[in-house]
Amino acid sequence: MKDISLHLMDIAQNSIVAGADRISISLSVQGDPQMLIFEILDNGKGMDAEFLKKVTDPFKTSRTTRNVGLGIPLLMQSANMAGGELIIQSELGKGTKLQAKFEVKHIDRIPLGDISETIKMLIMANPNISWSIHFTSQKDNFTLDTDELKHHLDGVSIANNNVLEWIQNTITDGIKSVYGGVLDEVN
Numbered sequence: 001m002k003d004i005s006l007h008l009m010d011i012a013q014n015s016i017v018a019g020a021d022r023i024s025i026s027l028s029v030q031g032d033p034q035m036l037i038f039e040i041l042d043n044g045k046g047m048d049a050e051f052l053k054k055v056t057d058p059f060k061t062s063r064t065t066r067n068v069g070l071g072i073p074l075l076m077q078s079a080n081m082a083g084g085e086l087i088i089q090s091e092l093g094k095g096t097k098l099q100a101k102f103e104v105k106h107i108d109r110i111p112l113g114d115i116s117e118t119i120k121m122l123i124m125a126n127p128n129i130s131w132s133i134h135f136t137s138q139k140d141n142f143t144l145d146t147d148e149l150k151h152h153l154d155g156v157s158i159a160n161n162n163v164l165e166w167i168q169n170t171i172t173d174g175i176k177s178v179y180g181g182v183l184d185e186v187n
Contacts, residue, residue: 006118046093047092
């Protein structure tokens with residue numbers, strides 16, 4: 001995949017298929033050397049220990065529509081190529097935490113991509129899921145929680161086009177504030 005937003009879409013879809021009704025998406029920059037840490041935490045059905053050991057194998061999937069699952073193996077490859085790693089923790093019945101780390105200044109680190117568009121699309125397609133979005137760096141931090149937003153919307157659907165546009169613009173501003181000038185890079 002050519003950017004982190006595409007990985008985000010794929011992994012979030014895994015959480016949705018696993019029955020999660022609460023999904024937390026986090027991007028942070030920390031450490032020395034600086035690492036971009038992409039994390040998704042869900043309360044889906046989770047994975048048993050045996051499946052978890054094989055989840056990075058492209059020929060191990062829970063899907064019934066095809067015999068391969070490339071999302072997690074490709075994310076692991078992207079992280080490894082950028083001097084990082086992929087860590088997955090899961091417990092059956094409790095959910096999954098996936099964390100991918102990328103060295104910020106590594107020549108092979110893929111760009112962020114259009115994170116705000118991806119998150120908007122996820123919320124639009126899954127308005128009943130509680131989404132929690134977090135961006136952090138040494139400069140600033142940003143949080144958007146759809147449960148809190150729904151409370152303030154006072155009955156207006158979170159899938160309303162005007163609300164979705166506001167969400168996208170707010171996330172775009174959050175990325176700029178936390179990570180710097182351009183949307184597809186971390187400065």
